[in-house]
Amino acid sequence: MKKARLLIIVAAICWGTIPVFYHIMSAAGLNSMQTITMRFSFAALGYVLYLLIRDRSLLRIKRPRHLLYFVGTGLCSLAFFNFCYITCIRHAGVAVAALLLYTAPAFVLLMSAALFREKLTGRGLLSLVMTVLGCAFVAGAFSGKGLTMTPAALLWGLGSGFGYALYSIFGKYALRHYGAETITAYTAVFAALATFPLSEPARLIRLAANPSVLLSALGCAVVGTVFAYLLYTAGLSKVPAGQASILSTVEPVVATILGVLLLKETMTIHKLCGIALVLGAIVVLNLQKSSEAS
Template sequence: MSSIFIIIAGILWGIISVFVTTLKSIGFSSMEVVALRVIFSAIILVIYLLVTDRSKLKIKLKDIPLFCGTGICSIVFFNFCYFQSIEIIGGAAIPALLLYTAPIFVMFMSLFLFKENITVKKVISLLVTILGMCFLTGVFSGKETITLEGFLYGLGAGFGYALYSIFGKLLLKKYDSMTITTYTFVVASVAVIPFSGIIKDYNLMLNTESLLWSLGLALVCTILPFILYTKGLLKVEAGKASILATVEPFVAAIIGVTVFSESITVEKIIGMVLILFAIVLLNINIRKAK
């Protein structure tokens, strides 16, 4: 069931383009959309816990650095690096591929921090996932050029993305998943507001259409998937969880074709099949005959 939670989280993250595209068409910049995402998520989560279970809002001061890990080092940092990489490279294909180097970082960090084994099945699944991402993002057929700066920002996005699994795993030893998710976005909000530019566009933010889409972005593509992903980490190794979550670009490709009328190519189909194969392979129990 824990693996299913993580896959559902990946699916919900995969439909985020619908909300982001709409908010950007209203007039928000990319970083302002990030700010809207974390601010509305933080507000909703705090209100929910105030009404249902205030005990989950209690944390120890000594654990604040860990919440800074999930909120700033992961959520804010990976978004910043990701958008910088897109701006420098001038396209989303290679940055998206570099973002999904996260399982590599998670797997090796987990080896030293949690003593998780790197099995043959994990390595094969990881390699197939990377190959699938290459097909899905059009790297093999694309003509993008990439600078060292853009490449490093892309890797930074992957590293930041990976840190949520690491810090989340550490926090789960002490707190409920709701507590972790709530304070992750509270810390992220405090960190992102000053440089996002959202303050000068507060009138646009209070527009009815903006409020509705921001609430949808917070509830459907942020709060629910993060809670499910964090719950999944209770019984799933961080390395495995990170690979399972790569169902996200698979879903994003489907959304692109069905909602935004993007062309479906043989390359995209191959990429989807490879990622799906990696997820299935990761969940098959291969038993040795006695």
């Protein structure tokens, strides 16, 4: 269990590097949907080729209806939540979008209780509250700068959180029949297929000739997608979906720290409070597991 939780935390650290890669690709002229498409396309192509060389049996689908699991993880989760997230940013800015995205643990806890009979413990609920507050601090909700929240922004933001949560739910079902490698490969394939038509393909192909774009897309695909989702899915096989979702909120903490170190963003007392709350929520979860073990 400890190893599985560590895998999820490392996966979240990998996700936290994504804004750095996105920053480089955006500077080269790609819009948000194009950066996402590049990420998923490189991940899908690279991982499928890798499995074809290493063990093509891992790409075998046992039953046609099992494709619905990967439609769920790739299209309904990754593609859907990224589209909602980008739209929410256009309506209300990054801070509000980031705050609403991390309503995902609440959705996961509720759906896991209903679908998988996972228990809602006092410590689990406390860690959830700490996580939501921590993400709110990181997003700047309490900075006094007057974050706007229109009905459209709220709906798109909650949609991103719900879509983000669906990976943990569909992933749990898929893990009953497939390993983490198969799930990660097909998730990337369906996410790429869903986002490519929305990315202005002709313009994207021209911009992709830029070496900095290619290298950034490759890094984002390997570190922020294949490696991250492989680790998260492996950890998800041993950790309840609700706890996995809370552990993954290390991502905005890492993104904030890298933003300060590499992108020269400012560190504020609100961000420090948010980091402390998110890390504290992870400690609470670990205490919960320790008490159960004893």
